[in-house]
Amino acid sequence: MTEIFKRGIARATDLTRAGxxxxxxxxxxxxxxxxxxxxxxxxxxxxxxxGGRQPTPAAKPDRPATRAGLGETLRRxxxxxxxxxxxxxxxxxxxxxxxxxxxxxxxxxxxLDYRLYIPANPAxxxxxxxxxxxxCTQTPEDFAxxxxxxxxxxEFGCLVAYPAQPTGANVQKCWNWFRPEDQTxxxxxxARFAALADEIRANHAVDPTRIYIAGLSAGAAAALVTAAAxxxxxxxxxxxxxxxxxxxxxxxxxxxAMRSGGQGRPHKTALPTIVFHGxxxxxxxxxxxxxxxxxxxxxxxxxxxxxxxGRSDGDREFSKxxxxxxxxxxxxxxxxxxxxxxxxxxxxxxxxxxxPKGPDASRHxxxxxxxxxxx
Numbered sequence: 001m002t003e004i005f006k007r008g009i010a011r012a013t014d015l016t017r018a019g020x021x022x023x024x025x026x027x028x029x030x031x032x033x034x035x036x037x038x039x040x041x042x043x044x045x046x047x048x049x050x051g052g053r054q055p056t057p058a059a060k061p062d063r064p065a066t067r068a069g070l071g072e073t074l075r076r077x078x079x080x081x082x083x084x085x086x087x088x089x090x091x092x093x094x095x096x097x098x099x100x101x102x103x104x105x106x107x108x109x110x111x112l113d114y115r116l117y118i119p120a121n122p123a124x125x126x127x128x129x130x131x132x133x134x135x136c137t138q139t140p141e142d143f144a145x146x147x148x149x150x151x152x153x154x155e156f157g158c159l160v161a162y163p164a165q166p167t168g169a170n171v172q173k174c175w176n177w178f179r180p181e182d183q184t185x186x187x188x189x190x191a192r193f194a195a196l197a198d199e200i201r202a203n204h205a206v207d208p209t210r211i212y213i214a215g216l217s218a219g220a221a222a223a224l225v226t227a228a229a230x231x232x233x234x235x236x237x238x239x240x241x242x243x244x245x246x247x248x249x250x251x252x253x254x255x256x257a258m259r260s261g262g263q264g265r266p267h268k269t270a271l272p273t274i275v276f277h278g279x280x281x282x283x284x285x286x287x288x289x290x291x292x293x294x295x296x297x298x299x300x301x302x303x304x305x306x307x308x309x310g311r312s313d314g315d316r317e318f319s320k321x322x323x324x325x326x327x328x329x330x331x332x333x334x335x336x337x338x339x340x341x342x343x344x345x346x347x348x349x350x351x352x353x354x355x356p357k358g359p360d361a362s363r364h365x366x367x368x369x370x371x372x373x374x375x
Contacts, residue, residue, distance in 0.1 A: 109191040126207035133219030136174040146351030177221035178254035214238030236272035261287030267299040278340025314357030
């Protein structure tokens with residue numbers, strides 16, 4: 001837990017400097033208790049669960065991956081992304097009565113091919129909608145399989161949309177989060193995602209107050225840009241292994257943000273945000289996670305901070321920093337996963353960019369999203 005401990009102490013120091021001595025003390029006590037109690041390593045701790053998949057035994061956490069060389073990383077960004085790690089999964093079977101439709105959205109903002117998951121027993125009341133943006137080299141089918149989000153949608157009665165980035169827009173199927181024309185309201189990819197959400201809401205029983213957007217890597221960066229541009233549409237955003245909105249303006253600045261960490265422009269309105277990042281990520285620097293949180297809470301009222309550590313069912317150590325209102329409503333969460341690389345935490349094996357060792361990012365992301373509707 002060396003990296004988690006260091007980050008926790010650094011955060012406690014920041015709280016002390018801000019005059020939040022009670023919160024800093026609680027954080028340090030949690031860290032020390034975690035370090036001194038070996039029996040505590042056998043459980044996940046007090047992190048909220050929604051129930052779900054049975055634990056799968058796994059090996060000890062991997063050592064952090066060696067960072068890619070400067071030239072290699074620059075070539076990756078210039079070509080649009082990263083090399084494929086593992087197979088691209090297909091859609092697979094769906095439960096009887098459920099649908100995983102292949103559709104095309106067309107509007108004045110442009111067109112998008114996408115997959116839409118409709119649960120077998122959709123709720124009679126308007127349902128939540130989650131827009132999921134895949135990472136570089138991935139497909140909607142691969143991303144759906146890897147995240148397991150369709151199974152959660154079936155469990156909790158949600159619609160899930162998976163837009164597809166064609167190679168004509170980016171040779172590596174990355175969303176173009178670093179281009180100025182894809183970072184503003186009323187243009188580019190954010191406008192298409194917003195129009196897609198509006199179209200699905202018009203055609204299905206969607207609760208307009210419970211529309212969310214999330215993504216992995218380039219998809220996470222694009223999700224953050226889109227949610228900030230359209231806060232009246234997206235009620236919360238989830239970012240896994242991503243970068244702050246506005247942290248790049250071209251390939252060179254994208255490289256710098258991925259390599260060393262980026263700083264985005266402050267949000268204009270409060271945007272509930274949940275972030276997951278592996279401390280061993282060799283593709284997108286882990287400091288981007290704290291930058292995303294800083295970007296989010298800067299537009300929020302005074303929040304209380306809680307800190308806890310745990311171990312996933314797959315033997316991944318992690319820390320969770322939660323930012324809540326005085327009434328206890330979650331406004332932001334930062335999950336830092338010890339030694340994990342550039343992959344979706346708790347993802348299903350057999351898909352690209354997944355870390356089955358956990359913790360279950362999809363389930364906790366959905367929990368955070370649905371809690372916003374309970375405010």
